[in-house]
Amino acid sequence: MNADEHRWVRFAVVYVALGVFFALAARAEMSRRPVGAWVAAAVFLCLFWLVGLVLAPGFGVRGRRLGGWVVMLFLLPYGIYAVGTGDFRVASLARLAALAVVPLALYQIAPVRRRRGMNWQDAVVLLWLAVPVFLGWIHRIWTVPVNLDFMTRLYVLGVGAWAFVVFRELEDTGYEFQYSWRALRDALVNFAAFSAIALPLGLALRFIAWNPNWRGLGQFGFDLLTLFVFIALPEELFFRGALQNLLEQTWASRYRAQAVAAVLFGCSHILHAPVPNWRYVLLAAIAGWFYGSAYRGTRSLMASATTHALVDAMWRTWFRA
Helix, strand or coil, X not given: CCHHHHHHHHHHHHHHHHHHHHHHHHHHHHHHCCCCHHHHHHHHHHHHHHHHHHHHHHHCCCCHHHCCHHHHHHHHHHHHHHHXXXXXXXXXXXXXXXXXXXXXXXXXXXXXXXXXXXCHHHHHHHHHHHHHHHHCCCCCCCCCCCCCHHHHHHHHHHHHHHHHHHHCCCCCCCCCCCCCHHHHHHHHHHHHHHHHHHHHHXXXXXXXXXXXXXXXXXXXXXXXXXXXXXXXXXXXXXXXXXXXXXXXXHHCCHHHHHHHHHHHHHHCCCCCCCCCCHHHHHHHHHHHHHHHHHHHHHCCHHHHHHHHHHHHHHHHHHEEC
C-alpha cells in the first residue's frame, strides 16, 4: 500500500468512526426528543457531510483545482438540512455563502506573495472568520429540531481549514489528524501547568467554584470528544495554526507570537456574561499561552486542541462559574 492509499484508509477509518459516534449520540438524543425520520436523517446527513469537509484537509486533500466548486460543497449541507426539515431561510443561506466565498475566493483570485508570514489576504480572512463568530452574526442558522449552533462551528472550522491548508497552503498549521506520544505528552504537561495556575487563581477571583458534576467515565469521554471537535479544534486552528503561526513566521519570534495570540484569545471571551468579563479574559489568556506552548512544541493542533478540550472538560465536570 502506497502513501496515498494509506492516507485515504486512515481518512475512511476516522470518518466512519466519527459517523458511528455521532449516529449513536443522535439516537440517544432523539429518544429524549422524538422527531420525524426525515428530520433526523437530514440533520445527521448534514452533520456527516460537514465532518467530511473538516477532516479532508487534515489528511492531505489538495483541492485548489476545484475552485468555486468547493463553495458548493459547503452549501450542500444546508440544502440537505432545509429539504429534510422544511426550515429554509434565504438570510441563513446568504450568511453561509458569504462566510465561505470570501476566504476561498480571495486566495484563488489574489494569491499571497510571501509564502511565509502574514499577508494582507491573511488578515482579511482571519477577520472575516472571526468577527461574525465574535459578534454572534452566524448564530441560529440550524434551528430544527433545536438550535444546532455546533453545526456552525463545524462549518467555520471547515472553511478555515480549506482556506488556510488547501488554498493558502500555509505551512506548519499542524492541521493533521494523527497523534504521537510527544503530542499527548505535551498536551498533558501543559494541561497540568495551566491547572496549577488557573485553579487557585480562578477560585480566588471567584470565577470558578467547586461544583462536581461527575456522570461517569462514558459521559466524560463523550464531553471530551465533543469539546475537542466543536470548540477546541476550531479555536486552535484559528488562534494557533493560523494566527500564532503567521505571526511567528512574520516576526521570527516564537514567544512574541505566542503571547500576542494568547492575549487575543483571551480578549475573544470578553462578551461572555457579565459583560465585560475581564476575569474570563485573564484566565483565557493564560490558557491561550499554554495552548500555544503545546502547539509550539509539536507543531500539531492535536496537542493544543487536546489541552484545550481537557481544560474545558475539567471546568464543565468539576467547576462552575
